[in-house]
Amino acid sequence: MTGPCEVPLLLTQGDPGGIGPELTLSAWLKRNEVSLPPFAVVSDPDHLGRVAQSQGWDVPIASVEPAEARSVFDRALPVIPLKAAVSAIPGKPDPAYAHSVIESIETAVQLVRDGRAAALVTNPIAKHVLYEAGFRHPGHTEFLAALAAEPGGPPPHPVMMLWSEELAVVPVTVHIPLSSVPAALTPELIVLTARIVARELKDRFGIPHPRLALAGLNPHAGENGAMGSEDSTIIAPAIETLRAEGIDASGPLPADTMFHPRARRRYDAALAMYHDQALIPIKTIAFDEGVNVTLGLPFVRTSPDHGTAFDIAGKGIARPDSLMAALRLAARLGAGHAGP
Ligand SMILES: NC(=O)C1=CN([C@@H]2O[C@H](COP(=O)(O)OP(=O)(O)OC[C@H]3O[C@@H](n4cnc5c(N)ncnc54)[C@H](O)[C@@H]3O)[C@@H](O)[C@H]2O)C=CC1
Numbered sequence: 250m251t252g253p254c255e256v257p258l259l260l261t262q263g264d265p266g267g268i269g270p271e272l273t274l275s276a277w278l279k280r281n282e283v284s285l286p287p288f289a290v291v292s293d294p295d296h297l298g299r300v301a302q303s304q305g306w307d308v309p310i311a312s313v314e315p316a317e318a319r320s321v322f323d324r325a326l327p328v329i330p331l332k333a334a335v336s337a338i339p340g341k342p343d344p345a346y347a348h349s350v351i352e353s354i355e356t357a358v359q360l361v362r363d364g365r366a367a368a369l370v371t372n373p374i375a376k377h378v379l380y381e382a383g384f385r386h387p388g389h390t391e392f393l394a395a396l397a398a399e400p401g402g403p404p405p406h407p408v409m410m411l412w413s414e415e416l417a418v419v420p421v422t423v424h425i426p427l428s429s430v431p432a433a434l435t436p437e438l439i440v441l442t443a444r445i446v447a448r449e450l451k452d453r454f455g456i457p458h459p460r461l462a463l464a465g466l467n468p469h470a471g472e473n474g475a476m477g478s479e480d481s482t483i484i485a486p487a488i489e490t491l492r493a494e495g496i497d498a499s500g501p502l503p504a505d506t507m508f509h510p511r512a513r514r515r516y517d518a519a520l521a522m523y524h525d526q527a528l529i530p531i532k533t534i535a536f537d538e539g540v541n542v543t544l545g546l547p548f549v550r551t552s553p554d555h556g557t558a559f560d561i562a563g564k565g566i567a568r569p570d571s572l573m574a575a576l577r578l579a580a581r582l583g584a585g586h587a588g589p
Pocket residue numbers: 268372373374375376377389541552553554555556557558559560561566567568569570571
């Protein structure tokens with residue numbers, strides 16, 4: 250009988266000029282100290298070697314096939330090599346490397362889908378750099394959904410959840426301008442999102458009866474319509490539908506009073522109506538431990554909660570805690586995956 254995670258976790262390269270390379274090296278150096286699950290990274294081994302050297306870190310690097318990664322992990326950082334060489338300069342975003350960012354994600358997804366890796370952990374990408382190179386997805390979340398589509402079929406609806414031991418939050422609308430949020434919010438979108446969250450909290454996180462708290466959109470959840478109508482015309486009907494389906498959904502709650510410690514004990518996940526309504530509380534409470542998880546995919550994907558941090562890349566001060574939390578959560582959610 251095989252145990253959990255018989256195949257490695259796969260880490261993507263992320264933006265090679267951001268903090269992803271040094272976080273990867275740093276996580277490997279701490280693997281024993283904090284008992285990290287075995288992982289391999291899809292990247293350019295020479296680029297990682299140069300970053301390690303620039304930091305004065307002793308990290309042996311081994312180019313491997315996915316099947317070799319677990320046995321190599323104790324003595325070297327296993328790297329599944331990219332086709333093209335990467336010579337990005339830390340702190341310097343460069344669209345010339347967009348193809349390597351995309352190749353790393355595509356390769357890692359394929360390996361996970363083939364059962365040759367247990368789960369996907371993505372290093373941060375800079376969206377604007379990829380857009381300059383013609384990338385047409387808002388971010389990983391939507392790109393991964395497109396990669397998860399069956400041939401000729403529609404992509405699954407991906408749901409972004411930011412998770413920590415203290416708080417889990419889901420933005421119902423994600424990377425759109427604030428001015429577009431009211432038009433994008435519909436009862437159907439809220440219901441679809443909440444169903445996926447309830448199902449995955451149960452199936453993947455082992456919460457038998459998940460409690461969802463839905464935020465209002467407007468101040469004081471609309472103050473009976475005096476401060477906006479979306480709370481009563483869009484969010485409240487969605488909550489009624491969810492309750493009729495047996496989902497434990499409460500709200501619309503005034504967003505300003507639903508994130509303090511006592512309020513957080515009343516739910517397992519908060520559904521927020523837009524990006525910052527969700528991400529400000531979790532990044533305030535748990536910036537170093539927060540993990541971004543994509544729900545609704547046929548495979549497990551986690552990521553650190555932060556971005557590429559070009560301002561500190563190459564300085565050796567980036568904290569690997571959120572990446573390490575993402576590796577641990579991926580192992581937990583992908584446990585039992587025993588390979589092909
Ligand atoms: N999952 C992903 O791929 C994500 C990518 N991004 C991308 O990152 C780029 C930069 O975004 P920002 O808003 O500046 O956010 P950011 O998270 O990269 O940086 C915000 C601040 O936090 C600091 N910081 C971030 N991670 C840190 C770490 N591990 N240790 C110590 N300090 C850290 C940075 O130095 C900066 O001062 C954007 O292009 C965005 O698209 C942002 C969030 C997630």
